[in-house]
Amino acid sequence: MEITTVSYLRWIPLLPLLGAAVNGLGGSVIQKRFGKNAISAIAVTPVVLAFLIAVRGFLQLKGLDPEHRFLLDDVWRWIDIGTLKADVAFWLDPLSCVMILVITGIGGLIHIYSTGYMHEDEAYWRFFAYLNLFTFAMLTLVLGDSLLLMFVGWEGVGLCSFALIGFWWTEQINTTAGNKAFIVNRVGDFGFILGIFLIFWSLDAAGHGSVVFRDIQHHAVSLEGRTIWGLPVVVLATLFFFVGATGKSAQIPLYVWLPDAMQGPTPVSALIHAATMVTAGVYMIARLNFLYAMAPETLAVVAGIGAATAFFAATIGLVQNDIKRVLAYSTVSQLGYMFVAMGVGAYAAGVFHLVTHAFFKACLFLGSGSVIHGMSGEQDMRKMGGLKDKMPTTFWTFLVATLALTGTPLTSGFFSKDEILWKAFSSPYGSATLWIIGVCGAGMTACYMFRQVFMTFFGETRADHHVVHHIHESPGSMTMPLVILAIGSILVGYLGVPEFLGGGNRFEAWLEPVFASGHEMAAHASHEAGLEWTLMLISVAVAATGFLIAYVLYYRHAASPDAIAEVAGGVPYRVLYNKYYVDELYWAVFIRGTLLLSRILAWFDGAIVDGIVNGVASLTVAISWLDGLFDNRVIDGLVNLLADFTYNVGSRMRRMQTGNINAYLYVIVGTVTLVLLARLF
């Protein structure tokens, strides 16, 4: 493959890092000296510039031959140990190009929105430092040309997510949510690491050890037939990667952190927990599609987990009352759809849904943030209602995004979701079951989203009247991104209008070089336009049914939702309301289990390890005592004996020194005489 080398890609992640560094290190001073507008300028400018550079990258990429659309910016050799070589190198191909446009584009809008939303916050600078750092990490994740650099970004976004969920750290519940997100993510990260190890190790055994994506792709064939513990390496590695993806992208069984992550400020929910970070898992699978194409078993697991998540999260979303939690479960559910797409080999469709979802879900979250802002911090939908006239811009943009999310025809969500459902049905890896689950999920999506719209914007307001008094439309810095995102929610869909609807599906064509292997699979799929029309109409009808149920219950109040909740003794309602008791189950199994294990280990430490240590210590003391005795008696005895002997001899000898000079002379003369006599005879 021909690679075009450039040197400007590095600035895409570096600029936000620079912003994070300035605001993170000097933010408190800058804020005090120059005010919050300076902080905003420092934070927003790099992201906007990064977006412009991303556009430049896109244009250059577009100018290249489709088969050679690769840009590489190799900054420096990072690791060089044996056969492990990794560079800090940024890699722009059609897939990462789509991602960086979404991250910097939507990220930029959310930065602007935050300048309004966070304006009253004291720690304004800290928020933007984190937000910029997140943007940097996410861009590194996407642009990194090797698994290792991707992992750096992967951990970076996790860290920033943790920091931002617990941003208002004075409340215990927020920090707990942050910890939960971090710890659950670590489980997934562990899978990711194992995947990296396994891939490198297996490739190294074949003599092609590398962690760089293009090399892995080039040598992936050498993994064919290789096994470990009787399992094919590719299947095992892709499963490990998928474990990482379930953590970051909130899929069963690791989705539990995402609803709690809504404790963070709303722009964070929009940027990190809806539009970008949670799609990292989808991106990773798309990036490694050539490996997944070699592991149909993993693909089945991915599709199954995705469908299950899409369905169950939607059911939970039906009964939640917190405006952001509904959206959180909706996000989990939509991510499930993306994984279904990945699992049936429809990578382009999955990435397309990722992009459209980024628009309308960011719009929804920002809209909900605008509502919360206007409602003086209230998040419970039961205390809202009637906001339609008081916050018109928020209402209309929220409605447009809802229409897109529910898959209303001619909106972006319609095109992308329908594409996924069709592929789920028609792909060689797909099945009617997947399609049915997906359609049911779509119906519920329509139901809970319109329930939310009706509860929030329609009817009589149920808020306390001093709150009502304060309800106001948000400032321009907040409504402007809403409008742009709402327009995007409609228009982005037209990039990928399916062929049978008369569109060229330019989005899929753009990504085609990256997903060559997946495309092959899709090519086998039948393209019966008639069947596609039928399925599409069914899914639209199901969604419409969902809308009607919400309309009847929450707009017309023709039947009381409370009465329905009491069906079958209220059991189904309570199960859903309590989210299938999964948190409680995890609490009982993992947290209690861990605590129990800790106690057992603590006992083992206290009783056995400490016992051995103490025993050894006592033994040492005893030996030292004996040794001391020997030293005191024998060694010191000898030394003292010698000293005493010397002392005694000395004290006797000194009597010779009489001090009488005559005596000395006698001795001298006597000695000389004796010597002379001795000489003579």
Next chain:
Amino acid sequence: MEGISLEHFLIVGLLVFALGLYTVLTRKNAIGILMGVELILNAANINYIAFARYGGASIDGQVFAIFVIMLAAAEAAIGLAIVLGIYQNFDSIDVEATDSLRY
């Protein structure tokens, strides 16, 4: 000078030496001891001169004797200074009284 031979000189020297030695050994008075030392030195001088006169052509012996006389003068000066010091410290020049360096 015919009747006097080397032996006579040596005998005189020996006598002077013995007297000096006796003085040194028996005197308690420090000045007396110094006088004995002078006798011993002069006994040596007598021997030097005698050997020089009877021994050969060189005048080494005479030169040496002059050195010894000079040395004796110096020694007497220092010795008397020491004795004065002793007297100041002990109010006596009896050598048996100056025993503070004894054991």
